[in-house]
Amino acid sequence: MTYHQKKILIIVGTRPNFIKITQFKTQIKKYPHLQLKIAHTGQHYDHQMSTVFFEELGTIPDYFLNIPQVKSDEQIQLMKVEIEQLITEKYQPDLMIVPGDVNSTLAAAEVAVKMNIPLAHIESGLRSFDNDMPEEFNRKITDSLAKYLFVTEESGIKNLANEMNPGNIYHVGNTMIDTIYHFDTKIESSAIKSTYQIADEFAAMTFHRPSNVDQKESLQKIIEIISMMAASIQVVIPLHPRSKKALEKFDLLPSLLAIENIIITDPLGYFDFQYLIKKAKYILTDSGGIQEEATYRGVPCLTIRENTERPATIEIGTNELVPLNFDIIAKHIKDINHGKFKKGEKPYLWDGKATERIVHIIATEILAK
Ligand code: UD1
Ligand code: UDP
Helix, strand or coil, X not given: CHHHCEEEEEEECCHHHHHHCCCHHHHHHCCCCEEEEXXXXXXXXXXXXXXXXXXXXXXXXCEECCCCCCCHHHHHHHHHXXXXXXHHHCCCCXXXXXXXXXXXXXXXXXXXXXXXXXXXXXXXXXXXXXXXXXXXXXXXXXXXHCCEEXXXXXXXXXXXXXXXXXXXXXXXXXXXXXXXXXXXXXXHCCCHHHHCCCCCCXXXXXXXXXHHHCCXXXXXXXXXXXXXXXXXXXXXXXXXXXXXXXXXXXXCHHHHHXXXXXXXXXXXXXXXXXXXXXXXXXXXXXXXXXXXXXXXXXXXXXXXXXXXXCCHHHHCCCEEEECCCHHHHHHHHHHHHCCCCCCCCXXXXXXXXXXHHHHHHHHHHHCCC
16 A cells, blocks of 8 residues: 555654654554654764664654755755755655754755745744744754744744745744653653763753854853853753854863863763753753743753843743843842742643654645555
8 A cells, every 4th residue: 555655754863853763653653644764964973963762762764865065155055966866766745844944944845845845844833033043043944935834832933924924824832842742751760870971960051153163252151151150050062063063163172171069971871961950950041942942841941142042941930041140140040049040931832742743734735645
């Protein structure tokens, strides 16, 4: 019966992408008239930024495109060539799906439209309204090209309604939360605490946004802030490759490593990192996804950015934006330590069933039998 199957292709390329699609294979199996393949562009390629997630979460891509490491614009061009070739020579989908807002998302979206393949965007409608972020450009273009717009939070619906967008909008919830929900037992049994001898009370920190790490001055401020935090709590910092490269370039790695009471690690696998999020006293980050995961866990999260495309994490959740300012961050940490930080709730439909909803819509409306 396979010749009747309708074909779906998901394109991923970066760490957060892998984490947003873990439940698709299971859900699609419920519908025998659907078939799914996953392609990985190779944008993220280190074991700890890529393979570890397939091993842990069990969603191994069917195709690896392995684009070379070149400048952003050139990389997008090369991805487009490789994706087009995959579709022409190996797998012609009836629907393409892209998650998130990274360069791989944009490249795949452009190929879908060029090849006249209907496109669905997961995590559609998020807007930071900050055009200096490459991700904002990627989101807006992807949404303008997609026919099916799957939205994680209320703001996405409003944003899309204010734009010229021809797509069908579905508020389905957050597939990144599906992954936490599904793997919570494994997260709980992570051995990271003993592996790194992490204290009972600790803070977790990640930073990788170009606005924070690509200039020496901002990196220096980050190091001062880490030093201030470490004076009162152990700080665990899984270092993103972009940040590590920047610290090396500006010769700042020794100053970071010299701080007492911190634990610097390579990027962590999913279960270990989620354990940190769940158990941390607080989180300092500039990540997109971690704002949502902290909200889901109800853990105080300070996000070192001027804006967020995920306002539900602030309005409903436990996230707060902070400038890269020593005194302001110190004040928030004091509030957390004194139990004065706000409490939060889970946004609507962040219940572990977003992928199930998306696949049901695909199976019964978009690619109905
Ligand atoms: C990308 C996304 C960003 C997302 C982040 C998630 C774009 C424009 N940016 O940023 O939105 O928040 O991923 O982590 O798509 N590198 C390695 N090993 C790897 C991956 C990257 O060494 O496995 C190096 C690259 O060679 C490059 C730097 O890190 O020098 C940045 O990688 P890149 O994929 O361009 O952007 P990210 O900063 O990872
Ligand atoms: N993450 C992880 N290991 C780490 C750091 C992050 O598994 O060492 C996970 C994190 O829990 C979230 C995703 O990676 O699910 C977020 O990726 P990142 O912060 O790189 O990207 P962004 O969300 O900012 O695009």
